[in-house]
Amino acid sequence: MKLEFKPMEEQPKLQGNNYSPECLLYSSCDGYHLVYAFFCPVTREFQHFANFIESKIENSDNYKAWALLIGEPEVVK
16 A cells, blocks of 8 residues: 555545545644545545544644555555
8 A cells, every 4th residue: 555645735536435435634743643534425526534433524724634545555574
């Protein structure tokens, strides 16, 4: 799995049929946060990021970048 971080101004695009893929959000204050990107099942448009209890990330200004976690992790020797 290769992480490709994008700026917060750029919205994620749905890949496949996973309407809530895992993502990492990066904050310069406290590091990385595991979240989910929620997409509309009808329009397939990005709606918001949310934490593991599906609480919407309200202030995305606290974050600098995001990356979708897609694929299987690779272990580098």
